[in-house]
Amino acid sequence: MIMDCKEIRNRLLQGGPEAPGTDGHLAACPRCAAFARRLALARGALRERGCDALPDGGFAARVAARLPRRLVGGELLGWAAVRALPAALLLALVLAGMAAAETAPPDSLLVAEPSSSQLFAWSAQAGEIR
Amino acid sequence: MTGIQALIRFEPLARPPEAAGAEARLIRSSLAGEEDAFAALVRRHQTRVFRLAGRFFRRPQDVEDVAQDTFLRAWRKLPTYRAEAPFEHWLTRLCLRCVYDRLRRRTREESSAGDAELVAPASDPDARLEVERLLARLSPADRFVLTLLEGEGWTVAEIAQRLGWTQTNVKVRAHRARKRLRRVLEGEEKG
Numbered sequence: 001m002i003m004d005c006k007e008i009r010n011r012l013l014q015g016g017p018e019a020p021g022t023d024g025h026l027a028a029c030p031r032c033a034a035f036a037r038r039l040a041l042a043r044g045a046l047r048e049r050g051c052d053a054l055p056d057g058g059f060a061a062r063v064a065a066r067l068p069r070r071l072v073g074g075e076l077l078g079w080a081a082v083r084a085l086p087a088a089l090l091l092a093l094v095l096a097g098m099a100a101a102e103t104a105p106p107d108s109l110l111v112a113e114p115s116s117s118q119l120f121a122w123s124a125q126a127g128e129i130r
Numbered sequence: 131m132t133g134i135q136a137l138i139r140f141e142p143l144a145r146p147p148e149a150a151g152a153e154a155r156l157i158r159s160s161l162a163g164e165e166d167a168f169a170a171l172v173r174r175h176q177t178r179v180f181r182l183a184g185r186f187f188r189r190p191q192d193v194e195d196v197a198q199d200t201f202l203r204a205w206r207k208l209p210t211y212r213a214e215a216p217f218e219h220w221l222t223r224l225c226l227r228c229v230y231d232r233l234r235r236r237t238r239e240e241s242s243a244g245d246a247e248l249v250a251p252a253s254d255p256d257a258r259l260e261v262e263r264l265l266a267r268l269s270p271a272d273r274f275v276l277t278l279l280e281g282e283g284w285t286v287a288e289i290a291q292r293l294g295w296t297q298t299n300v301k302v303r304a305h306r307a308r309k310r311l312r313r314v315l316e317g318e319e320k321g
Binding site for chain 2: 009013014035038039041042043044045046047049050051052053054055059060061062063064066067068069
């Protein structure tokens, strides 16, 4: 069975240069042979990419200089309390607001002063009753 | 197996028990906030982290930055470390994630600037430079996955384990990366 270029290239990509069944096609197809060469070079480049940098004697010190302080024990509790302070204040504000809303405002306890028309109507009613 | 593969393979290392005990003490002290103990941990693992980061970057400064990021992240996340797996495996995962994050952050301009420092090996320099130019067209995420697959020779399962990704995620990324590699290599035929 003769494989087409697409299948050959898929096999090369999946299986590497020794992908089975590709030799015959590569010998007969210069374009796929060129593709296989480029792919092999790309794989070689991927294996060799990068640099050989190694840490110098001061690396650990440079890392240590950048470490944020780790809080332990009582410090952690203190820090947690500080972090909780805004939430506690907010809660206190909300509770105060709720308490204020549930208490009737002083004005609402006063009886409104009747208007002159109301007085007139009431006195007229009083007259009728008598 | 390449030297790097041997360096970062995940099988338990034949480390003497006293060395493992010393490392566990350093970890405990670091958790208690002792920076000297953590610096000792850094010195133990810095070469491994540099070599791993060095697989992905050409500029030594990039490697140094990633190595520093790795250890800073380790310091922050140390309370989450469970001693079920060796510390170096945990550190390898952090390092790979730092590499990946840095590659993703890099802008296209930075990548182009990086291409200028490509150095071709003595053998067939023209062909190598040409391939480097082609690889530079891939996205950093694609190069990351291809470096692990093709460069390190890791399997999908190994990559998933070492990065903490699902195998499906790795398969999808690998498929896309290979597809783009193919497109890039075939693009040269048409050009």
